[in-house]
Amino acid sequence: MNTSALVLMLMVQVTVACITAYFFWKVLKTPPKPEPDSYSDNDDDPR
């Protein structure tokens, strides 16, 4: 694989993967909003 192709591929793929992982990490880290919220699985959780 030539260098310019390898550099572009790695740059784009690593950037996209990191941004996706960052957003997912942020979703998982953000505490849920107080009830009643939009999600039913946590309806019984004390807030």
Place this chain on the structure above:
Amino acid sequence: MAKTEAWGTRVGLILAMAGNAVGLGNFLRFPVQAVNNGGGAFIIPYIVCFLLMGIPLLWIEWSMGRFGGKYGNHSTPYILDTMAKGRIWKYIGVFGIFTNLAVAAYYCYIESWTMSYVYHSLVGTFQGMGQGDVAQFFNDYVTIGKSTTGIPYEAVIFFVLCLVLNTFILSKGLKGIERVAKIGVPLLLIFGAFLAIRSLTLGTTGATLEHPDANAWDGFNFLWTPNYDSLWNPSVWMAAAGQIFFTLSVGMGTVHCYAAYLREKDDIALNAVSAGFTNEFVEVVLGSMIVIPIAAGYLGMDWVKENAGFGMAFQTMPFLFDNWGPILSVLAGVFWFGLLFFAGITSSLAMGTPWVGFMQDEFKWTREKSAWSFGAIVLLLGLPTVFFFHLGVFDEYDYWAGTVSLVVFAMLEVIVFSWIFGVNKGWEQIKMGADIKVPLIYKPIIQFVTPIMLIIVFLGAMFTPLGNDWAAAFTNGFVLDNSSIIKQITMTGLREQIAAATDPEIINQLKNKLFYVMGARILLMSVFLGVCYLVYRAYNIRKKEGRLV
């Protein structure tokens, strides 16, 4: 407003939205577009279009959905009706139901191929088959009279099975859809990763006497070597804008529908970018690492350049996997077609929800009744694509419902959001409950850049120049291509073929095709008008009940 249904978890919603966006195009359309538009340089306009058109459209559709959901609307006709004064807007929202019915009709057929191919991979049908045999197998499969399993009309049976499965899951509500997304999206990622790793380790091991120059790295080189000259070609930008548009499943009404089950205080900004980037990950990382490099690894890059297209998934890949030995070839076949199946079903389920939401909201149907009525309509609408696949019905649905309608609806909804609902109110909706800081630069982008880009994409499709060569069109005079909407309306391409043909049998075949294409158009138009009528009836019911906003 009483919420009749809700998403179970936030991650479930994001995976369902990502599953809605991730489709067969991520693995088949994206790499082919890159190959045809400058290789590595294609990624630059692609990313620019994602930032300027993709992300704004996602935010717009999520916020429109949540806004409409506040008033108890879970489909686009009355979501648009709540956003702007005037009776016309709900009829523009008809696109958000029509498109899904028509696209589901042929999309479920493709999905049923993946089901069937998983079965054939498992039972070892493709083992020992040559490249021509595998291609012929596909042709036999879609020729309804022939059977590849001994089961008569097997393509119809798999189509009905696939539709029943979709309808059954839809009848279970958001919980059913969420469960499929929670299983399907991670499995899709695992299957994709397996195939990508195999592709990375293929190198020149697939070279044969017939294809001595075959090398998987040539595929990677071709996809990623930047040809910066192509950046000056408007066609490349049009192709990038088109790819972003179709990959995110915007302009369909499905995003609105899923977001309509959210409460106002809950985030949409972070959810939208998370789902959007998940789709990008699947497309840019996995999508670029499977079909083209594996095909180049066995058949050489020259073959790929000549044959790159949708058909490679079914007509070529099983033959290539057969080179991996008896066990690995079965696994690869199951993983590849399983991956396409999960990509397909998470999208087709999303296509059912606008109809289901509409019938529940407006006619107080139960979810089960709404879901099974969706299945029945898609069956009736889909059977012509199954029986007359070779006669242009499938392509006609794909063109008018799966391409033109999306662009028209997205263009109109952006104009409604930015200019009629108003960008200030719209911006407040996007920021409401946001768990990330939405960059202020996106406000003028949403107001000016995204609508202009969509108008350009629409006009580009309407007036596509000869050979899709924009540079030549502006210098040598503008001649419309037969793929432009204008020429498609008049069926110029097909009529030219008939005029040029001399063999009476071919003339007869083409005339036959013209008849079926016309029939498909009448069918599509009937569905559109039928949904318009239902929206009108719903308006009268609302008026009688004093529910008009």
